[in-house]
Structure formats: C-alpha cells, structure tokens
Amino acid sequence: xxxxxxxxxxxxxxxxxxxxxxxxxxxxxxxxxxxxxxxxxxxxxxxxxxxxxxxxxxxxxxxxxxxxxxxxxxxxxxxxxxxxxxxxxxxxxxxxxxxxxxxxxxxxxxxxxxxxxxxxxxxxxxxxxxxxxxxxxxxxxxxxxxxxxxxxxxxxxxxxxxxxxxxxxxxxxxxxxxxxxxxxxxxxxxxxxxxxxxxxxxxxxxxxxxxxxxxxxxxxxxxxxxxxxxxxxxxxxxxxxxxxxxxxxxxxxxxxxxxxxxxxxxxxxxxxxxxxxxxxxxxxxxxxxxxxxxxxxxxxxxxxxxxxxxxxxxxxxxxxxxxxxxxxxxxxxxxxxxxxxxxxxxxxxx
Amino acid sequence: xxxxxxxxxxxxxxxxxxxxxxxxxxxxxxxxxxxxxxxxxxxxxxxxxxxxxxxxxxxxxxxxxxxxxxxxxxxxxxxxxxxxxxxxxxxxxxxxxxxxxxxxxxxxxxxxxxxxxxxxxxxxxxxxxxxxxxxxxxxxxxxxxxxxxxxxxxxxxxxxxxxxxxxxxxxxxxxxxxxxxxxxxxxxxxxxxxxxxxxxxxxxxxxxxxxxxxxxxxxxxxxxxxxxxxxxxxxxxxxxxxxxxxxxxxxxxxxxxxxxxxxxxxxxxxxxxxxxxxxxxxxxxxxxxxxxxxxxxxxxxxxxxxxxxxxxxxxxxxxxxxxxxxxxxxxxxxxx
Numbered sequence: 001x002x003x004x005x006x007x008x009x010x011x012x013x014x015x016x017x018x019x020x021x022x023x024x025x026x027x028x029x030x031x032x033x034x035x036x037x038x039x040x041x042x043x044x045x046x047x048x049x050x051x052x053x054x055x056x057x058x059x060x061x062x063x064x065x066x067x068x069x070x071x072x073x074x075x076x077x078x079x080x081x082x083x084x085x086x087x088x089x090x091x092x093x094x095x096x097x098x099x100x101x102x103x104x105x106x107x108x109x110x111x112x113x114x115x116x117x118x119x120x121x122x123x124x125x126x127x128x129x130x131x132x133x134x135x136x137x138x139x140x141x142x143x144x145x146x147x148x149x150x151x152x153x154x155x156x157x158x159x160x161x162x163x164x165x166x167x168x169x170x171x172x173x174x175x176x177x178x179x180x181x182x183x184x185x186x187x188x189x190x191x192x193x194x195x196x197x198x199x200x201x202x203x204x205x206x207x208x209x210x211x212x213x214x215x216x217x218x219x220x221x222x223x224x225x226x227x228x229x230x231x232x233x234x235x236x237x238x239x240x241x242x243x244x245x246x247x248x249x250x251x252x253x254x255x256x257x258x259x260x261x262x263x264x265x266x267x268x269x270x271x272x273x274x275x276x277x278x279x280x281x282x283x284x285x286x287x288x289x290x291x292x293x294x295x296x297x298x299x300x301x302x303x304x305x306x307x308x309x310x311x312x313x314x315x316x317x318x319x320x321x322x323x324x325x326x327x328x329x330x331x332x333x334x335x336x337x338x339x340x341x342x343x344x345x346x347x348x349x350x
Numbered sequence: 351x352x353x354x355x356x357x358x359x360x361x362x363x364x365x366x367x368x369x370x371x372x373x374x375x376x377x378x379x380x381x382x383x384x385x386x387x388x389x390x391x392x393x394x395x396x397x398x399x400x401x402x403x404x405x406x407x408x409x410x411x412x413x414x415x416x417x418x419x420x421x422x423x424x425x426x427x428x429x430x431x432x433x434x435x436x437x438x439x440x441x442x443x444x445x446x447x448x449x450x451x452x453x454x455x456x457x458x459x460x461x462x463x464x465x466x467x468x469x470x471x472x473x474x475x476x477x478x479x480x481x482x483x484x485x486x487x488x489x490x491x492x493x494x495x496x497x498x499x500x501x502x503x504x505x506x507x508x509x510x511x512x513x514x515x516x517x518x519x520x521x522x523x524x525x526x527x528x529x530x531x532x533x534x535x536x537x538x539x540x541x542x543x544x545x546x547x548x549x550x551x552x553x554x555x556x557x558x559x560x561x562x563x564x565x566x567x568x569x570x571x572x573x574x575x576x577x578x579x580x581x582x583x584x585x586x587x588x589x590x591x592x593x594x595x596x597x598x599x600x601x602x603x604x605x606x607x608x609x610x611x612x613x614x615x616x617x618x619x620x621x622x623x624x625x626x627x628x629x630x631x632x633x634x635x636x637x638x639x640x641x642x643x644x645x646x647x648x649x650x651x652x653x654x655x656x657x658x659x660x661x662x663x664x665x666x667x668x669x670x671x672x673x674x675x676x677x678x679x680x681x682x683x684x685x686x
Binding site: 052053159161162189190191192193194195197198201216218219220222223243246256257258259260261262263264265266267268269270274276277280 | 397574575598613617623628630
C-alpha cells in the first residue's frame with residue numbers, strides 16, 4: 001500500500017464571529033467558535049469530528065469548504081490553500097469539495113424537482129448537453145439507490161432518508177474528492193440511519209472519497225471513522241485513531257464524553273461507572289483562562305488554570321491537549337519521526 | 351413489583367384517530383398498558399410510531415378535532431380520565447399527571463420568571479399562598495440540582511442553559527407531587543454529558559419520590575439504563591412489551607430484533623457493516639387490517655397480510671404482566 005497522502009491539511013484554523021453591542025454597534029468582542037485547530041485528513045480516510053453542540057464542529061466543516069471567510073490559518077485541500085484562493089480560482093476548486101447537510105428538509109429547494117436539484121451543480125460547473133446531463137443524473141440516482149422514476153418529483157414527496165440520498169447525489173454530481181458530512185444522520189430515524197451510513201461507506205469504497213464526518217453520535221462515529229477528533233469549546237482536545245480513542249481515551253473530556261453515552265445493554269448499564277461532568281459548557285465569547293476545559297474537568301490542577309495546553313503527540317498517532325497527559329514522563333512525546341500522520345500536526349505554523 | 355397492588359395507571363384499548371382532508375390517520379391503535387407505583391416504563395419507537403400521541407391522549411392534550419379518541423379507557427387510580435368533566439380534567443393535569451416535553455427551549459414561557467412558572471401549579475392546584483409556594487419552589491429547584499435556588503427563582507428562562515431548563519421543566523412537573531410523570535423524549539435535545547446529568551437526576555428522584563414514570567425515547571441506550579419495563583411501539587401499536595433485561599436478552603418481535611442489530615455499539619466487536627431495516631415506516635391511513643411491519647419484515651408470510659396480530663404472551667404470564675409480542679411468526683417455527 002502506498003504511503004497515505006494528506007488530502008486536507010488544516011493549520012491553526014481560527015473562525016471568530018464578531019459581537020457588536022451598544023447604540024453604535026461597536027465591535028466589543030468575538031465568539032471564538034474555532035480557536036486555532038490543526039489536523040490532517042489522509043486521502044481515502046474518514047475523520048470523525050465529535051463534540052457537543054456549540055463546540056464549533058460544524059463551523060470547522062463550513063470553514064474548511066470556505067462557506068465562511070476564516071479569521072486566521074490555512075486550509076490546504078489537494079495542494080491549494082482554499083482559505084485564501086481568489087474568487088475565480090475558488091469557483092474552479094468547488095467541484096472537488098462538497099458537503100452533505102444535516103437537515104435534508106431545509107437543504108433542498110422545495111420548488112425544484114429531484115432532477116433539477118441533482119443537475120444544478122452540472123449546470124454550474126460543466127458544459128454537458130442535456131442528454132448527457134440526464135444520463136449523469138440517472139447514474140447518480142442509481143448510485144444512491146433512488147428509483148429513476150422519481151426524477152420529476154419534488155422533495156416533499158420523499159421521506160427523510162430518501163431526501164438525504166438526494167443530498168448525497170447532489171454532493172457527488174461533480175466527482176468530488178472530499179466531502180464534509182455535517183451530521184448527515186442526526187435528523188433520521190434509527191432504522192433509517194444505518195441505510196444512509198452504509199450508502200456513504202459504499203460510495204467511499206467505490207469512488208475513493210475522503211470524508212470529514214461531523215456528528216455527536218459517538219457510537220456511529222466509531223462505526224464509520226478511521227480517526228476521531230474530539231472538540232471542546234473551539235479546540236481539539238484529543239485526536240486519535242478510532243480504536244485507541246474508544247478503548248483508552250486520554251483526555252479527561254474524551255473520557256467523560258465516552259462514559260456519558262448510554263449503551264443498549266441493561267447489564268452493562270447497571271454496572272457502568274460514569275463520569276458525570278458538573279455544570280455547562282462556558283461561553284465561547286469568554287472562554288476560561290488556561291485550559292478551556294478547566295472549569296469542568298474532574299482532574300483539574302493549578303497549571304490548568306494558568307497555562308493553555310498544546311495539542312501534542314503523546315503516543316504514535318495520538319494527539320492530546322492536556323497537561324496531565326503531556327507531563328507524564330513515561331508517555332512523553334515520541335521523537336519526531338517523519339511519519340505523515342505526525343508531521344505538522346501540532347499546530348506548527350510556517 | 352407488587353403483583354397484587356392495583357396499578358396507578360391502567361390504559362385499555364386506547365384508539366386515537368386524526369381526521370384530515372386526506373382521510374383518517376390511525377395514529378394509536380388499541381394500545382393497552384399499565385403502570386405501578388415506583389415503576390419506570392420505557393416506550394421506544396421511531397417518529398410516527400404513535401408514542402407521543404398515545405401519551406398526549408392520556409390527559410387529552412391533543413386538539414379535538416382533528417384528533418378524536420375513538421375508544422378505550424384511561425384509568426388513573428380507578429377514575430377514567432376520558433370521561434371526566436373539563437374541570438376535573440384540569441385538576442388531573444399538573445396535579446396528578448406531570449408532563450415533561452422534549453424541547454426545553456420552547457416549553458417554558460419566555461416572559462415569566464422561572465419562579466413564577468414553578469409557583470403557578472402550586473398556587474393553582476395545592477392552594478398554597480404565595481409565600482408558601484415560593485419556599486416550595488425553591489426546594490424543588492434545589493431538588494433538581496440547581497444551585498442558589500432561591501435567587502434563581504427570579505431568573506428568566508433565557509438565562510438558563512438547555513440542561514438547566516430541562517431541570518426546571520422536571521421541577522414544574524414534580525411540583526404537585528404527581529402520581530404519574532410522563533417524560534416525552536426529555537433528553538433528546540440535550541448533549542450526552544448533560545443527558546447523563548439528567549438521567550442521574552431521574553434515577554435519584556425515583557428512589558426519593560417513588561412515583562410512576564413513563565419515559566418516551568427512541569434511544570435504546572437510554573432505555574437500557576433507566577427502565578424497568580419496555581414497550582416497543584410501531585405503526586401506532588404495541589408490538590412487544592417485556593421487562594428491560596428480558597427484552598434486550600431475548601427480543602421476539604422482528605422489529606425489536608432488527609432495531610437492536612441496527613444500532614452500532616460503543617464497545618466490543620466493531621461491526622464491519624451495519625444491519626439495515628429496509629424500507630420506510632408505514633403510513634397509517636385506514637383501519638389497520640394487517641401487521642404494520644409486514645412490508646419491512648424479513649419473516650413476513652401470507653397471514654401477516656390478512657390479519658393484524660394480537661398481543662400474545664410468551665412466558666405464560668397474562669399479557670401486559672410479563673413478556674408479550676404482537677407477531678404471527680415464532681423463532682421456534684423457523685428453527686423447526
């Protein structure tokens with residue numbers, strides 16, 4: 001197998017939303033939705049991005065595709081810095097990067113037929129004849145398991161799972177390399193979720209797609225992702241290979257988050273010890289000093305309140321931002337071996 | 351469980367129909383269940399399975415029309431809620447039956463303080479004076495784990511986070527010490543760490559207060575951790591009902607079996623591919639004459655087309671007491 005190549009490289013990405021207050025709408029502060037995060041996504045890989053609502057995971061997904069103008073940092077997708085591309089070059093880049101949205105109801109135009117919705121990216125970015133276009137639309141509908149007879153129907157005639165298939169077909173229309181899936185199954189029933197997840201996996205195998213899979217469903221992320229990044233309050237707390245994270249989470253927040261997920265097994269539930277976090281997530285407009293988790297961390301100590309921990313590779317392929325883990329002498333950082341996954345992962349800016 | 355004691359809530363053959371321009375929708379079809387004091391009944395099912403409509407029918411929260419409760423009995427401590435006068439119904443709602451809704455963001459009134467909303471049922475139903483109600487309200491807020499309760503009574507809902515608002519909703523539902531608490535997806539809108547806090551709180555309160563709870567959810571993980579008994583609903587009907595451990599260890603209905611297989615696990619062996627339930631949930635128009643799950647069932651045979659299966663016991667106990675299932679197919683028949 002060839003050495004995996006990073007398709008997406010994110011370096012020190014910052015996304016602040018300004019707050020304006022008072023009579024003169026003065027700029028008085030920022031909501032730091034994403035505050036300096038760095039990671040890579042390898043070609044053909046699925047990176048899971050998990051966290052609670054408001055932690056900035058959707059903002060990361062949107063900033064990656066430049067649906068927002070980022071505040072700082074760079075997003076390199078397949079060799080080009082998307083965050084700083086000129087408008088015309090960005091337009092040319094768009095076909096390579098697509099998105100599947102959370103709400104299949106809101107992300108489909110109710111007045112367009114299914115063929116119009118799937119065909120719209122083709123109108124915008126290709127010069128196919130109408131016959132070729134229709135052939136491509138049918139091909140896409142086959143790929144996502146929609147009956148060709150439905151081509152002239154409207155979104156409201158479909159169920160949630162089928163609508164999500166339409167959204168996926170639209171995202172696939174231009175043969176993208178990279179797809180951001182922003183909570184693609186959150187709005188679906190349990191019995192339908194598996195259908196959509198299996199479809200996404202099949203398409204990845206067939207087309208060699210790279211996914212950023214954003215979700216708050218940790219069980220589903222365990223199923224679909226190769227590596228998982230846990231976000232808390234705009235920063236990455238831990239980024240680890242899937243099995244390592246689920247078997248032995250290192251960051252206290254990752255530990256608490258995993259222990260909070262209820263398991264469909266009454267015997268396990270009866271004996272399980274849970275880490276119950278106190279309180280709520282602080283406001284991203286006014287994050288705490290030092291480590292952003294220090295207000296709720298059960299293992300907090302003095303250093304956490306003064307010094308911000310950096311995301312550091314503590315074991316091969318495992319990155320953690322926590323003083324408790326990084327200061328352990330036994331689990332110190334590995335010598336900087338020129339492995340792809342490890343290079344440049346810790347927020348090293350040029 | 352005290353087998354001899356009469357149940358607090360006994361629902362028999364409840365049928366709710368919605369009249370729409372497109373015809374009748376049979377949302378709840380002959381649902382029966384009962385609940386003892388101190389018991390927590392989990393109700394699982396996907397959207398449209400009729401779980402919320404069933405519970406709202408119990409205390410007649412549905413607008414009539416379009417809804418119509420066509421038949422059935424809802425015995426709350428022996429009185430049929432479906433037959434009482436509007437004045438008596440008012441006394442039952444809030445005082446005898448507490449309700450916690452899914453969305454804590456929209457179920458509190460934004461223009462009144464939290465204290466005001468907590469004191470309202472106390473003054474209305476318990477006949478307390480304002481001062482007494484205020485003391486009791488502060489106690490309730492403290493009970494659900496809100497620090498600095500007395501001061502927080504003067505806060506407005508927007509000053510609380512989602513998890514805290516759900517705690518306030520629980521406090522309001524508990525205010526008059528109801529016999530039955532109905533919680534309709536109370537943690538679905540919350541994050542997992544906050545959900546863990548609320549579940550912990552409910553486990554704790556159950557032991558302290560000993561009331562009967564109906565907990566509606568689509569999350570089998572939540573059910574596994576909190577319920578004594580589980581009722582699985584599909585297409586407006588109860589398809590399976592069993593004690594929680596029995597249901598997870600020995601699911602009998604093809605839908606329950608498929609549902610348990612389709613969800614990925616957090617621990618243990620990671621499945622290479624998720625099992626799917628093919629097809630879509632049924633549309634509940636017309637009198638249900640066939641099994642609602644037949645179109646998606648891998649075991650369906652001609653009888654499922656012809657006859658809607660009745661609930662039958664599989665462990666010898668009367669239907670509703672032990673493990674029962676509404677299905678023509680049996681695993682034993684398949685093995686033979």
